[in-house]
Amino acid sequence: MSDRRFFVGGNFKMNGDKASLDVIINNLNTVDSPNDVVVAPPSPYLSYVASKLTSNVKVSAQNCYKVAKGAYTGEISPAMLCDLGISWVILGHSERRHVFNEKDELIGQKVKHALQSGLNIIPCIGEKLDEREAGVTEQIVFEQMKHIKDNVEDWSRVVIAYEPVWAIGTGKTATPAQAQEVHEKLRKWLADNVSNEVAQSTRIIYGGSVNSGNCKELAQGKDIDGFLVGGASLKPDFLEIVKANA
Secondary structure, eight states: OOSSOOEEEEEOOSOOOHHHHHHHHHHHTTOOOSSEEEEEOOGGGHHHHHHHSOTTSEEEESOOOSSSSSSOTTOOOHHHHHHTTOOEEEESOHHHHHTSOOOHHHHHHHHHHHHHTTOEEEEEEOOOHHHHHTTOHHHHHHHHHHHHHTTOSOGGGBEEEEOOGGGSSSSOOOOHHHHHHHHHHHHHHHHHHTOHHHHHHSEEEEOSSOOTTTHHHHHTSTTOOEEEESGGGGSTTHHHHHTTTO
């Protein structure tokens, strides 16, 4: 058993209103786990959710920009998140990459500025279906990792999320063996390109149609340190995923 603390993130994406969030919050406030639990509501509800959650659950933003302020309509800066008392941010989610066409370079810039601003970050990496079928998964995720690595000085505030794009919101999930294989290779990449210490201490979590039915088996992977959960984080059985390693 690794001494890396298990980490479960819930990404609400563009879902929720006060009424539905209240139901989710009441459920989350029953969490009694030594694991790190972080949820990411839509940005208009960050303060609302943070004000109602117990200290057992932290709040994350779903995205932020690469500078502190300026003429960037619709964007949110790390400084604004810190001002609200938000301590985490998800960066480079596959939907940011493939719906909004964010490139590795921009995600790297966001990583650097978010860390410099004092946020903890959950940068996401992962291959598309055609890339997996072409046998270039490692090439894709290692290139994405390089742009993250080049912009990180303090790895203690980084939780890497491996999310194969073909398994996000599709109902398809990487098998436990497939997920563990990529996580193991990512940890070796960290050892080879950063340090053994960083490789052993940095948490690498899995995302991609994780639910209460598959979480326990996935959690058995020795290099799988938790999950970044999408749709299932809106449901009561998210609590089952939170304690998947128990």
